Every structure is written in C-alpha cells, then in structure tokens.
Amino acid sequence: MTDTVFNAAGTERTATIPSGIRSIQQWLEMPLAPQPADELPLLRAHLKALREIDGTLPQRVRILDGLYSRSTMVTSRLIPSLSVDLVLPVPRKTRRIVRSLLDLLQMLADDTLAQLDVHDRQHVPDKERQLALWRSVYVLAQQLMISDLIASPARAGTWLLLHQTYAEARRLQLHATVPRGEVHSLQHLYHAAILLGWAQPASLTAREVLFLTDYFERFANQIEPLSSSAAVNAATLCIDPLRDAAAMSSFRKIALPTADLDCYSIAGLCALLKVQIAQLDAGTPPQELNLPDFAGTPAGRGVLVRLSVRWSNSGKRRFQRRMQNQRALVGAGIDGLWQLSQKGTAANVELSTWMITNESPEGYSVMHVSGNIGALSVGDVAAVRTGSDQNWQICMVRWAVSENPEHLELGLQILAPRAVPAILAQPSDGSTGTEHLRVLILPEIPKLRTGQWLIVAAGALPKHRDKLLLVIEEENVAVREVKSIYVDEQTGSVEILSIEPDQDPF
Template sequence: MSQEAIKPSPGSADSKYRAIIEWLATASGRTGCGDADQLLRQVSMLRDAAIPAGQRIRLLDLLFEQAERIVLAQLPLLLDVTLPVSRKIRHRVGVIQEFLGVLIQEYSGTLSGLFDPQTATPVRPPQETLGRIMTCIAWHIRISHLVASPNAAGIWQQLHAAYRSSRRLGLAETPGPDGQPTIQQSYLRVLLAAIAQPASFCSSELEFITAYIASCARPVDILENPPQDRTGVFWIALDSDYPAQALARRAPPADTFALYFACDIVARDTRQHLAALAKGAPASSLGLPDFADKPAGRGVLRRLSLLWGKPATRKFQRRRQSYRVNLCAGLEQLWQLMRHPETEGPLSEWMVTNESPDGYSLMHMSGETSHLRVGDIVAVRPMGEHVGEPAQNWHVGIVRWAISENPEHIELGMQQLAAGAIAAQIIRPVELEAGKLSALILPEMPPLRSGQALVAPTGQLGEQDTRLIVLVERENVEIHEVRPTALTEQTSSIEVFSVEPDGSGGQS
C-alpha cells in the first residue's frame, strides 16, 4: 500500500470531520476499485483525528455503510480468480482488507470505556457496535478464503476479543436488531466456515458454504466444559490467533482457558438435507441455496457432514522432502497424457516439500497454473523420468487445498488416489445416444483403496447408471463391463466412483 494513499489530511479535527462528510456525499453508490482507495484514505483520516465520540461514531457508521456497498460489490468478482492471484486483484483485496482493519480497530476503540466504572452512559448501544465489528471481521476472513490467502495476523484474536466482550457485557445471546443474528451466532458462523477447511474448496463452493451456514445451520451452544457423549467437538482459545480446533486431533494445553462447542447436530442436519436431495427434493423446498441442486453442491454437503461431525485425524506421518516433480492438471489433460504418454502436454514444475503414503505438499516452481482448481484431478511424476515411459510413473490424486501468499507463490496439497491411471471411454447403456465419455480407471491402492475406481467429469454419471461399458485402447480394444458401487469423491470438477466387474469380464 502506498504511503500517499493513507496519509491523513492536515488540519483540525473539525476540518477533517467536514472533509469526510463531503466525501461521503459524493461517494454514495460508488463501488469501484478507486472508491476503495478513497475509502481507505477517509477511515485513515478518521483514525488520526481527535474527533469527539458522538461525531466519531456517526462517521464510523456512515463509512461502514460505504464499506458494505464496496465489499458486497467486490465479493462476486473474486469468484473466478485463478492461482496465483494477480497483483491487481491482490492490491484490490489488500485495500479492502486494510480499510476493514481500520474500521475494526476504530469500532473496538469505542468499546474500551464500557469496562471502566467511571464511564458515563455509552453514546450508542454496544451490541450494535459489536455486530459491526463481527461483520467486518467476517468479511475480512471470507475475502482471505476466496483468494486462497492465509488470514491476516491478529484477525482471529480480534474476533475472539469481540465475542469475549459480548459475554462480559451479557450480550452474546441477545437477539440482533431487525432480525439480525446474535453476536454468538455471528461468531459461530465464522468458526463453522473456518473448521470446514476453506482452502480445500473452490470459490463457488465457499460462497455456497457461507450461504448454507447463514440460512441452514442451527444455533450451537458454546460451553465452558467439553460436552459428553457428543461427536464433532471443537475448542476455542480466546487468547489465541487461531480458529477453533478439533478436540479429536488435539486437546487444549493444560494452562489454556478454552470454550467448547459440538457440531454433530449441525452435521446430522447436513446429512438429512443430502438425503432429501438424493430423493429428488429441490433445494428451494428445503430452504437451501440453489447450488445444492448441483452435483458439486451435494459433494460439498457430503464433505461438510464429515468435517463438522467426524473431523479426521492424520493417518500417516509426513516426511520432509525437496525433490522436483512435473504436474499435469485437469481430467482432459490427464486422459491425453495416459492415452498418449509419448506426447508431452502442458506441464508445470513443482517442489515436493513433504509427503506421506496418502499425499504430497507441493510448492510451485515454474509453468502455467491458471488452470489449477481445488478439487480437480492432477498427476505428478518425479523429474528425470523420461517422457514416453509407462504411465504408471505418474501418481494421480486430487488437489485438496491451495494457498497463495503472493503473486509468485502457490502451495497445494494433493491427496493420492492411485499410482497410475488408464485412459478409458465410457458408454452408458441407459443413454447410448449420449456417446462416449472420457474417463480414467484407477487401479486399487491398498491400504487406501481396495478396489478399482473410475474418475469422470462431475454430473455426467447418475444413479441410473448401474452398468457401464468401459473401452480401453491398447494394442487391441478392450471392452469391460463394470458396476459403480459407491460415489467416493464429488467436487466441482470431478467425481470418483468405486467400481467392480459386472458380467463375464473383458473382451478384445
């Protein structure tokens, strides 16, 4: 951020007050990138001005309203960002998060006198101030999730501090004005989104999660002791700069005062929504966002039910590494690579930073990455392996998470699905006129998977496809009949089905 953009205007507090009011009069309705820069200048001017409390709060509220217009206009523009996030978008995001940070600090400052017994009656009800602090923090964290960036240092401490203040003031569970959520509900919505591992979802899925939590997640109790006979228990350390932690993965340190909440009932509701959708109920009839009607939406609900209700523990120890691999991304690109291994397609170069039997952490070194998506299928092969050697040298997996701290940096996590793949074409007997569908056949991979799997584009295969004809071109054309037995993965990009032979076997 340039120093010129945030340099406060000279002059008295009265002149700064008038300058901000005049700017607000001309800025109404404007939501462009330049307006975000101007808003940052105004909130910075307010921060550095000795303006009386009443006038300060009035200006804060007016600036908050302008911030709300800008944030709500800019959020949809972040749904199609590619990795790494460009300098232009990162600058825009930085400006927005900076003015949100100033608003959070200024609103928090107006609360400081509430805990002083010598303080007179507050200028405005503290619940309204706490609600706006929660809203600004929620936007700040949500933007970081959408651009696959780590949360800003201190942002979780600010969220916990706002919630702690609401508890001390006895306002945590007081209904908000005009039907708005309570402070505790707002707090829990941010926590539920964070424990859903936002780095493992693409932007459209993240927006669905935000909408689903706001409209469908029932209130959750926050307790001072871990609930007994419950699953999906998480804990919060209010003095920390971290979101909630799963109790199944890690217990709070002995000297830490922790609060607890259980998500098993929220997870159960999610499973019930998923079951109703599977029976043909439209999302609107269940009060769900429209995205739930899509296969990707159902895939998100399936994952949420596990992330909230049965948070997984790590199965294998990670081993630090530092060797380079080529990476091929996308189902169509992988299909071409497995079908024609002698032809090198679009590859990028990555460094393996750690690995375990079920996956890798990778850091980007060179090559195109704009086609990479969380939830898409990829394959990696150690560099030095010669192009044209057997396709089994390629390890196939799903991009589970991605982080981009700056325009030159991407890290991703890959969950391994198989040590190789076979390019195949699928014929659906129930819909022969649809033609052939490109897919990958994954061999078994004990102990991670005991049978074969089939990878197809999302939404192309349905419950009616109880039998599939698989064509594999090698020296001869092989024909197999398989039966899908379970849908094991479902993302916005691909679906993975476990399959088993159906009929008498292969022909050639």
C-alpha cells in the same frame, strides 16, 4: 491529504482527499463509483481523516455509521467478482484489491472498537455498545472469509481480535440479542465464523467458501457450547480465546493453554447435515430445505458430504510425514491425465515443476517452482511423476495455500499408482448421436480398495444413469459395459464413481 487509488489498469495514482466532517458527509451522499474497487482508497482515507477530526460524539458516530454502511456495500459488490473463475495463485491486480479491502475492514474494526472506550466514559446506552461490538465481529468475520477466498492465511491478530471481541460482548451480556435492523445476534455471527474456520477453508474453492459462508449463516444456531471438562469426541471443537488461531479439534493437545478453552459440540449440525444430504439425494429441491441453491449442484452436495464425513470422525493422521526436497512433474485436469496415461512423455500436455516438501504413503505436499499450472484448483485431479519413475500417479488436490502471487502450495492425495484412459460413450441430448467423453479408470488396489473407480468431469453424466459403455484402447480395442454402484466423491471439477462389470444388457 493524499491517498492511493487504482486506475483501470490496476496501477496506482495519487488523489487529493478533502478532510472535515462536512466534506466527508458530502462525499457519503454521492453515488457509488461504477467500479467498487475505486471506492476503497477513498473510504480508507476518510476513516483516517475521521481519527484526526475534532467533533462531538454524535457527529463522529454518524459519520462512522455512514462509512461503515458504504464500506459494507462496496464489500458485498466486490466479493462475487473475487470468486468467479478464480485461479491460484491470485494475480497481482486482484491481490492488491484484496489487500486494500482487508485494510479497510481492519480499520473499520479498529475504529468501531475504539468507540467502546468513548461509550464507556460517556455512559452511552447498551444498545450503542451492542451495535459497535456486532459490527466489529461482522467485519472481522468478513476479513477471514475474504482471506479464505484467495487461499491466503488469515492476517496476524485477526482471530485473536475476533475472540476478544466476542468475549467482551459476553462479559457485557450483549452477545445473544439482535441489534435493531440486523437479522442475527453477535453470537450467531461468531459461531458462523468459527464454523467456517473449522471447515478447513484451504480445502475449498472460492465458490465453496461462499457456499459454506451462506450455509453457516443459516445453521450456526445448531452448535452448542460445552464445558471444557465435557467428554471429548469427534464432534467437539475447542477455542483458546487468547490464541490467534481458529478452532481446533478436541483431540489435539494444546501446549500450555493460555486460558480456559471454549468448547462447542457440532453433533447436532452433523446430524442435520446427514438429513439434508439424504433429502437432496431423494430429489428434494434445496430451496425447500432452506439451503443455498449451490447445494443442488454436484459440487455443493460434495462439500456437504465431505463436511459430514470429516466432522464425524477423529481425523487422526494414519501415516507420518517425511520431509523431502525432490522435484516432481505435475500435469492437471482429466484431459491432461488422459493423454499422459495414453501416450506417456510423448503426450502434448503442459507440465509444471514442483518441489515435494513432505510425503507420506497417502500423498504429498508440493510447492510450485516453475511452469504454467493452468486451471489447477482444489478438487481437481493431477498426475504426478517423481524422480526417475516413469509412472504417473493419479492424485486429487485436497488443499491449496497461496501467500502471494509467486507462492502456491498444494496438498495432493494419491488415488492410484496409474490410470487406464477410456472413452465413455453415451447418448447425446441433441440430435448429434453419441457423445464421447474422456474418462479415467483407476484400478483396484489390494488391501486398500477392492473395486475400480471411474473419474469423469463434474456434471458430465445424467444424475440417474447407472449403466455405462467404456471403450479402452491399449494393445487392442476393448468395449466394457459397467454400472455405477456408488458416487464416492463429487467436487466442482470431477466426480469419482465406484464401478463394476454389468452382467445385464443395456
């Protein structure tokens, strides 16, 4: 029997895989490979071999248990490496590893569910059925989360299989109890998975996806089932259990629902979010709130705030989108935008070309055509110039979708029609005197925003520094003293502050 393995360069080679229960058991007793990706082809090959091997039910269950345990260990070792400094679109080597990992998890889900038919015929105790269902939900939820990490759409059929597996567990009344050796019930795993899908993972970075995965694992018990006839509000999500899709807003009209909808209220979770944000702002460490450490960072707090705002309103679109096919130039990052705002086309900034696929007064959906996009990611700022317009609009990347290494789509929200480049002077922590940071001032927009915004790199400002000194060089050099009155938004890349002139001396 043969299968494909990856060498250190990420290319493929063929390896001979032994078959037979004894040989699989001997392999399971061997230590893990130094590189966890090397385990993936071998695990898939042994799962394939197990389907063809004759053996008693206890023997097959024992081998599948071993392959499941080894697969979950390999997955837990691989996932952190997928989220560290991940850039989009994901490189080919990384995407091949992810595809191999997703194949493995799908095989585990299929084989574990196939056990249920055998259990039914042989009248196996309910605890064995419960464990098989629990493991299937777990690996399916892992599949969905890994797709979210690389901004890729979920595989066809994954959501449907997850919904069906949970429905079967409910039918057997095995969803609410915790299997031996596990921490959470199958219902808890399912609720955490649908919450992550409801959180719009395309609008998250890989680190933020892992953060919310951890967060929902801790607080998924805050959502409450509702009847489909319950009052519709912004804090209600619905699931069509016979549709291959994540949860959707209760405000959305579903054409020809295929079954009675499963509805959930997240009002309790929204209230908890607001309390946690207030406590973090008051200086309470995240550990005392049973929050992941990431919640104590600007990006972590920003994710919680965005969830709280998004889940507390209907999210109805204010403007209709118009289909487009015009080209646009895009520059990324605060430094790039600073130079473009300062020098225009004379700036030494690497630009990329994108196709605008649709637009509205609030922003654009764009698809990459050519050019190096650098480290542009969700939560970063970008400058966009369309057609013959000489102005660079200042936008924020709100979501990203990448189906393959040649494909990347972004959603850009327009923050301002232009920016004023400035230098922020602040005392340095060391003995080097004053530190100078490049920042962007976004002017007020009549009828939309009365005040000015200041865009700074994430974590660049001390938490409680309100008074700021800005140096602006246009036709003349001007020095402005301003104060920060509110943090409008925090992401892993930037912070946006509302500012106003400071009348008091420093």
